[in-house]
Amino acid sequence: MKKKIVVTGGTGYIGSHTAVELIEDGYEVILIDNLYNSEAEVADRIGMISGITPQLEVFDLCDQERVNNFFSTNKGIDAIIHFAAYKAVGESVNKPLEYYRNNLVSLLNLLDAMKLYGIPYMVFSSSCTVYGQPEKLPVTEDAPTRPAVSPYGNTKKIGEEIIRDTVLSDNNIKAISLRYFNPIGAHPSALIGELPQGVPENLVPFITQTAWGLMDELKVFGNDYDTPDGSCIRDYLHVVDLAKAHVIAVQRLIENRNKSNYEVFNLGTGKGVSVLEAIKSFERATGIKLKYRITRRRPGDIEKIWADPSLANRELGWKTLSSLDDAMRTAWEWEKNIRKKNRTL
């Protein structure tokens, strides 16, 4: 029998790519999404890529009655991969209560449901934001977590702690938190990708929208950092590589290969890339000259961070396969696809 996996935030950016990988690996997938930041049609697009359109349940995970109703009527679920969350760093500073309520109440409701309905495994979508500016680079999982610079980041840190405490108190639940560095790119089919609402906050959607002509220019936030070219350094990984790590993590839990009830893994390439290098990569991959300008630093930005992914390499047998240029190319193909069709999706 196929293992049944619930993917919350399943029509979102990373959720949809993970759903494709799960289906292609033979899992049955149920998506849950409130469509706050995504569209139902994504489920069909997952079907176009993978050959199977997953069941999509549209409701809000903050609604405990709906959560319980779902899990009492959908029996035999093996694991939950929990992506559903608000994720705009800047917005979270202005709307902290919305962020804490949405990201944490949904998690509490899911953990309650796991206990109530006997669902043993969760894979949690966390972020390198929990490290703040690390003292040592590359950063390993045992680096101290720091007070988050934004309420969004804090919801990831608190979310991890809630999960850790829950699995430590209940031997029937096991979990893995995956700390992503900077996911970019899109599926090579260009049928799914990132759909930022309004003006994008993140670098790559801003680059592709500038290349398409939606923005006049890209602002590079600072060139006076203590880095070789003065711009900030991040670890950009292809979203398809990231999605595959979730399949491996779920499999590890189902096959009981986890070393403890709660594990944490960094997911990154291990290579730091500056904003100016990222721009060069986009230009190389697409042949498009990007209009950009150096401006002042963005408040709250970390100067430099990149992963030590060796724990995930060793324990999960996972490593990134796509290059930065590949990721930029797919991001561009996706952008063109959305704009050409003049669609919202």
Ligand code: UD1
């Ligand atoms: C931030 C969060 C991360 C979160 C991610 C997704 C922190 C420390 N990091 O990542 O946890 O998962 O957003 O929303 O809170 N840049 C420009 N011009 C732009 C946009 C970005 O120069 O128009 C630069 C930024 O200064 C940064 C790099 O590009 O150096 C990447 O920025 P971004 O894509 O926003 O990601 P993070 O800030 O790393």
